[in-house]
Amino acid sequence: MKQGFILFLVLAMISILTIGVVSYNYWIRTKSVFANNAVFDLKTSYLAKAGINYAFFLLQNDQEPSDNLNEDWARIEPFTLGGGKVRVKITDESGKININRFKENRTILCRLFDVLELESGKIDAIADWIDADNIPLPDGAENEYYISLKHPYFCKNAPLDTIGELIMIKGMDRKILDDEEKGLINFLTMTSGNEININTAPSKVLEAILNNRALSERIISQREEKPFTNKTEIKDFLEPTKTDLFTCESNVFSLESTGIIPPHYQKKIKAIIQKNPLKILYYKVE
Numbered sequence: 629m630k631q632g633f634i635l636f637l638v639l640a641m642i643s644i645l646t647i648g649v650v651s652y653n654y655w656i657r658t659k660s661v662f663a664n665n666a667v668f669d670l671k672t673s674y675l676a677k678a679g680i681n682y683a684f685f686l687l688q689n690d691q692e693p694s695d696n697l698n699e700d701w702a703r704i705e706p707f708t709l710g711g712g713k714v715r716v717k718i719t720d721e722s723g724k725i726n727i728n729r730f731k732e733n734r735t736i737l738c739r740l741f742d743v744l745e746l747e748s749g750k751i752d753a754i755a756d757w758i759d760a761d762n763i764p765l766p767d768g769a770e771n772e773y774y775i776s777l778k779h780p781y782f783c784k785n786a787p788l789d790t791i792g793e794l795i796m797i798k799g800m801d802r803k804i805l806d807d808e809e810k811g812l813i814n815f816l817t818m819t820s821g822n823e824i825n826i827n828t829a830p831s832k833v834l835e836a837i838l839n840n841r842a843l844s845e846r847i848i849s850q851r852e853e854k855p856f857t858n859k860t861e862i863k864d865f866l867e868p869t870k871t872d873l874f875t876c877e878s879n880v881f882s883l884e885s886t887g888i889i890p891p892h893y894q895k896k897i898k899a900i901i902q903k904n905p906l907k908i909l910y911y912k913v914e
Contacts, residue, residue, distance in 0.1 A: 675710065679715070679885030682714075695828060695876065711889070713889075716885045717883070720881055721882055722820045722828065722877075724815055724817040725836070725837075726820045727788060727791070727794075739835075744812075747799065754797055756768035757788075757796075757797045768798070791818065825876060825877070826856050827856055837870075838870060843866075859871065859875070881903065884899075897913050899912070
């Protein structure tokens with residue numbers, strides 16, 4: 629009986645020790661995973677920052693009199709750095725339509741939505757989000773609509789701070805905003821001036837401005853062969869009434885830099901900068 633009890637105690641102690649060893653090993657492995665994740669998170673952050681700094685360098689050293697898609701900043705290949713990979717994309721915001729200048733650009737925006745095959749009623753909803761009053765347009769929405777939602781919020785009644793804000797507007801969804809080919813993020817901005825860069829504007833923006841697909845295609849062909857370098861060249865190519873809508877110089881660019889460590893660690897930084905004088909208008913780590 630006594631021997632059986634001793635055997636029981638020994639087995640119990642072995643079980644307890646086994647559980648302790650397993651638990652300790654699990655704790656060590658968990659701590660190791662967390663430590664590795666922290667290291668990779670830091671590395672990818674530095675890689676992404678390196679990409680942003682490289683983009684700054686390219687834009688600050690761009691001495692060309694005009695901006696076009698044949699320049700170094702527009703054709704950055706992914707590169708390796710410190711055992712990882714950096715992917716950088718620079719986009720000219722001056723090639724897009726300023727959504728915050730809604731009153732001046734409403735006709736152009738309506739044509740853009742037609743080109744993108746989007747419901748024209750969404751235009752009213754955007755207008756109501758930006759304008760200062762609380763009177764809804766026929767297809768728009770003001771506070772009454774937004775506070776009736778399952779997760780209510782107020783209509784902004786002020787200019788957009790980011791294009792991502794569009795997702796909060798009645799009728800908008802992620803696909804309308806982010807679709808690779810037709811996403812509004814490719815065609816709208818909050819930072820450009822009155823003139824659109826004829827060398828960098830997407831074909832759908834040109835078509836919306838000119839209301840002429842054939843002419844927009846001719847512009848694309850011309851700038852691929854020889855980009856426009858001044859207003860005179862634009863005037864010679866377009867009718868005089870259209871010339872004032874365009875420029876060939878840009879001063880605001882969006883940057884996207886992704887630091888990658890295979891197989892699945894990455895960090896992304898998005899920024900919008902003014903080139904001259906250099907000023908960061910927006911900066912976000914994702």
